[in-house]
Amino acid sequence: MWTCLCGNSLFFFNNAKDTHYVEKLDLGGFVSLKDDCSRDRNLEAARLILRMKDGETKLTAPNLESRELWKGFLYSVTDLNVPSCLTLLPGQLQMLKEVVDKERCRRRTRTPTRAPPSPLSVPLVGEIPPCFRPVSRTEAEVLLERHPDCGNMLLRPGRDGCSLAVTTRQDLNGSVFRHYRVTQRDQGGYVIDVENPIPCATLHEVIDALVEKTAGTLQPFLLEEPYEENITYVSANDENGERILHTAPSSPLPKAPALPPKQDRWSSSPLSRSPAADRRILTSPVPASPTNHMRRLILSPSPLTQTLNEELKMKLEKRRASQE
Numbered sequence: 001m002w003t004c005l006c007g008n009s010l011f012f013f014n015n016a017k018d019t020h021y022v023e024k025l026d027l028g029g030f031v032s033l034k035d036d037c038s039r040d041r042n043l044e045a046a047r048l049i050l051r052m053k054d055g056e057t058k059l060t061a062p063n064l065e066s067r068e069l070w071k072g073f074l075y076s077v078t079d080l081n082v083p084s085c086l087t088l089l090p091g092q093l094q095m096l097k098e099v100v101d102k103e104r105c106r107r108r109t110r111t112p113t114r115a116p117p118s119p120l121s122v123p124l125v126g127e128i129p130p131c132f133r134p135v136s137r138t139e140a141e142v143l144l145e146r147h148p149d150c151g152n153m154l155l156r157p158g159r160d161g162c163s164l165a166v167t168t169r170q171d172l173n174g175s176v177f178r179h180y181r182v183t184q185r186d187q188g189g190y191v192i193d194v195e196n197p198i199p200c201a202t203l204h205e206v207i208d209a210l211v212e213k214t215a216g217t218l219q220p221f222l223l224e225e226p227y228e229e230n231i232t233y234v235s236a237n238d239e240n241g242e243r244i245l246h247t248a249p250s251s252p253l254p255k256a257p258a259l260p261p262k263q264d265r266w267s268s269s270p271l272s273r274s275p276a277a278d279r280r281i282l283t284s285p286v287p288a289s290p291t292n293h294m295r296r297l298i299l300s301p302s303p304l305t306q307t308l309n310e311e312l313k314m315k316l317e318k319r320r321a322s323q324e
Contacts, residue, residue, distance in 0.1 A: 001245060003059065006142050007106060008077045017226050019133075019143055029053035030078040033071050038240065050074070060244055076100050129207050131155050131220035137167065141177050144169035144221060151221035153210060155182070155203065164190075164203070166210060182206055186226055 001022075002013045008028065011021040029052045036047035040060060046067035050057040061067035068086055073084040073096065080103060082096045132155040135143060140156050144167065153168045164182040169175055181193040182203075190206055193197040198213075200206045210218050231248040 004142065005073055005077065006138060008103065011142070014228075014232075019147075019223055020135075021139075025050075025052075025057060027052075027074070027078050030074070033074060035067070072096050073099060077103050082106055127204065129203050129204070129220065130222055131207060132203070133221070137165070137179060140167040141169065141175075143223075144177075145175055147221070147223055150223045151219045153218040154221035155205070155207065158182075166192075166206070168210075172218070180210075220314055 001016070002016045004011045004021075005012065008026070010025040012023040012025070024046065024208055031051040031053060034047045034049040034051065036058060038047060040047060042061050042062075046061045046064045048059045048061060048067050048070065050059055059070070061070055068088060069092055072083055072086050072088055072092065072103055075081075075086075076096045080199075081098060082093060088096070098304045129149065131153065133140065133143065135154075135156050137156075137159070140154055144152060144154065148169070152170060153166060156165055156167060158165045158181065163184070166180040166182060168178045168180075182190050183193055184190055185199070189199060189201045190203060192200065192206060192209065198209050207220055211220075222276050230250055232245055233248065234243050234245050236243050
């Protein structure tokens with residue numbers, strides 16, 4: 001599985017191309033980190049045990065250096081301090097310092113009463129644009145940052161469940177995110193809640209208006225989600241209890257050869273030419289008595305027989321003449 005650290009939460013994906021996470025782990029219950037010295041199939045891989053208040057989670061890094069850096073990220077977002085007990089390069093330490101500053105800023109600006117995204121409780125008017133994604137504000141930012149080539153603007157539900165929001169991302173010495181509220185009007189249609197509200201008849205017009213206002217700088221986020229090519233399942237290892245992702249065998253099961261459909265031997269349908277019908281025609285019964293033509297062929301001698309009889313007759317006549 002693929003892991004992403006966003007804020008003080010870990011998001012787990014089946015692979016790096018997935019747009020929806022399969023599991024989220026909040027680091028608010030963080031207890032400690034511990035190196036796992038057990039062997040992995042990949043000899044260069046390095047394992048890590050993340051201990052939480054409600055259990056443990058085992059993580060695997062590509063190598064020892066990556067594991068050390070991951071430990072630095074986890075300590076930084078949980079303690080809000082750059083750890084001094086790790087062996088890291090100066091550039092990596094500077095990176096962790098920036099992470100701590102961003103996390104402190106994020107926590108200061110976060111509203112304590114913030115609720116998770118709720119499903120929309122009002123029906124939408126018209127067709128939903130393809131750039132609509134049922135994600136939260138944070139997930140929208142992660143999605144736009146991970147796939148910059150797929151667009152930089154998406155439509156998502158609002159946190160109150162009664163409105164929508166448009167999240168955009170642009171580059172200006174780093175990622176710059178903006179969020180615009182879109183509310184539904186009582187008389188029909190929608191309005192983009194900015195300083196000068198922009199009325200729109202449909203959600204498609206909402207997206208078109210933002211594209212037009214920015215001279216095409218903002219483009220709808222269109223991501224083709226890949227489908228799995230293999231069947232996978234998770235099971236626990238009998239020896240150490242570790243949960244492992246397995247791939248089911250891809251070879252298809254042998255199929256029994258299909259038998260030809262049984263046909264009526266005496267069928268004489270004019271639209272089908274079955275072997276049975278042809279066989280029935282070819283083996284039609286012959287009349288019991290030969291025809292007159294065949295009788296003549298059978299009773300009349302062949303030309304060769306007539307020639308032999310004439311030669312024998314001539315020899316007998318010559319022998320009789322010589323004896324007399």
